[in-house]
Amino acid sequence: xxxxxxxxxxxxxxxxxxxxxxxxxxxxxxxxxxxxxxxxxxxxxxxxxxxxxxxxxxxxxxxxxxxxxxxxxxxxxxxxxxxxxxxxxxxxxxxxxxxxxxxxxxxxxxxxxxxxxxxxxxxxxxxxxxxxxxxxxxxxxxxxxxxxxxxxxxxxxxxxxxxxxxxxxxxxxxxxxxxxxxxxxxxxxxxxxxxxxxxxxxxxxxx
Numbered sequence: 001x002x003x004x005x006x007x008x009x010x011x012x013x014x015x016x017x018x019x020x021x022x023x024x025x026x027x028x029x030x031x032x033x034x035x036x037x038x039x040x041x042x043x044x045x046x047x048x049x050x051x052x053x054x055x056x057x058x059x060x061x062x063x064x065x066x067x068x069x070x071x072x073x074x075x076x077x078x079x080x081x082x083x084x085x086x087x088x089x090x091x092x093x094x095x096x097x098x099x100x101x102x103x104x105x106x107x108x109x110x111x112x113x114x115x116x117x118x119x120x121x122x123x124x125x126x127x128x129x130x131x132x133x134x135x136x137x138x139x140x141x142x143x144x145x146x147x148x149x150x151x152x153x154x155x156x157x158x159x160x161x162x163x164x165x166x167x168x169x170x171x172x173x174x175x176x177x178x179x180x181x182x183x184x185x186x187x188x189x190x191x192x193x194x195x196x197x198x199x200x201x202x203x204x205x206x207x
Contacts, residue, residue, distance in 0.1 A: 004028045004057040006047060008039065009205040010167075012105060013054035014198065015160045016069045021194040022160070023077035031205055067097040070157035082157045093158040096151045100161050104142075107134040108168055132173030139169055139179050146181040149188060163189035 005020060005027055007013035020027045032038040032053060039051045048055040048064050056063045056072070063069050071094070074083035084090045109116065111131040114124030142162070151158045166186040169176045176183050189195055 001059060002026045002028060003059075004030055006030045006032060006044065006053055006055040006057070008032050008034055008053045009202045011053055012066050012161075012164055014167075014202055015066055015157070015164045016054045016056060016073065017202070018160045018163075018195045018198045019070050019073040019082060019157050021198050022082060022192070023073055023080040025073065025077055065101065066161060067094065067101050070097060070161060074157045081154065084152050084154065084156060086153070089152040089154075092152050093156045096158040097161050100158075100165055104135070104138045104165055107131060107138060108165070108172060110134070111172060135169060135172040136174045139174050139176075139182060143179040143182050146185060150185070155189075155192075159185065159189050160195070162186075163195070 003020070003025060005013065005016055007017055007029060009031065017029070032044060038044060039053065044055075045051060047057070047062055050064060052064065054064070054066065054069055056069045058072070063072055071083060074080070084093060108131065110127040112128070114127045117127070118124060150156065151162060162182075163186050166176055166182055169179075169182075176186065190199065
């Protein structure tokens with residue numbers, strides 16, 4: 001089975017890309033660029049009318065939203081061990097991914113995507129100014145919740161999701177180094193061979 005991932009370099013789609021690589025999946029990539037407005041081109045809107053990434057083309061249809069794509073990858077290739085088999089641990093992974101998608105990612109988007117919420121330029125500027133505070137609050141919460149090496153009792157797709165968002169913190173005015181547990185988890189994920197390969201590929205496409 002081959003799947004196709006639609007992605008933009010360095011975005012949250014990096015998590016799904018890393019999950020596919022971790023899973024040993026057979027996949028193709030379709031790179032898009034925000035700078036060229038390829039995410040709003042008619043051919044991509046036919047795939048994902050939300051004009052967001054990632055979009056994952058599977059034999060069953062198109063799947064969007066990072067928590068959904070990550071869980072589907074993890075459960076489709078269970079031998080990779082990317083989702084806990086224990087119901088409580090799996091629920092903790094879903095809890096983390098839901099928070100990252102619904103709260104942390106939204107706070108981050110206020111820096112550059114204020115037009116999603118208002119066309120008032122002054123309001124957009126005010127929203128962007130709040131990003132260091134709101135992302136700092138999120139980082140502090142995540143730091144307080146990390147007790148072990150991983151979000152769950154072992155490495156999972158939730159750690160991939162958190163790793164990608166952790167990469168944004170310095171640019172949001174929130175030094176990752178100020179959160180030692182979060183920083184250490186990010187370093188552990190980045191050191192995984194599959195993740196390192198994918199990160200290097202994104203770096204090449206960001207140039």
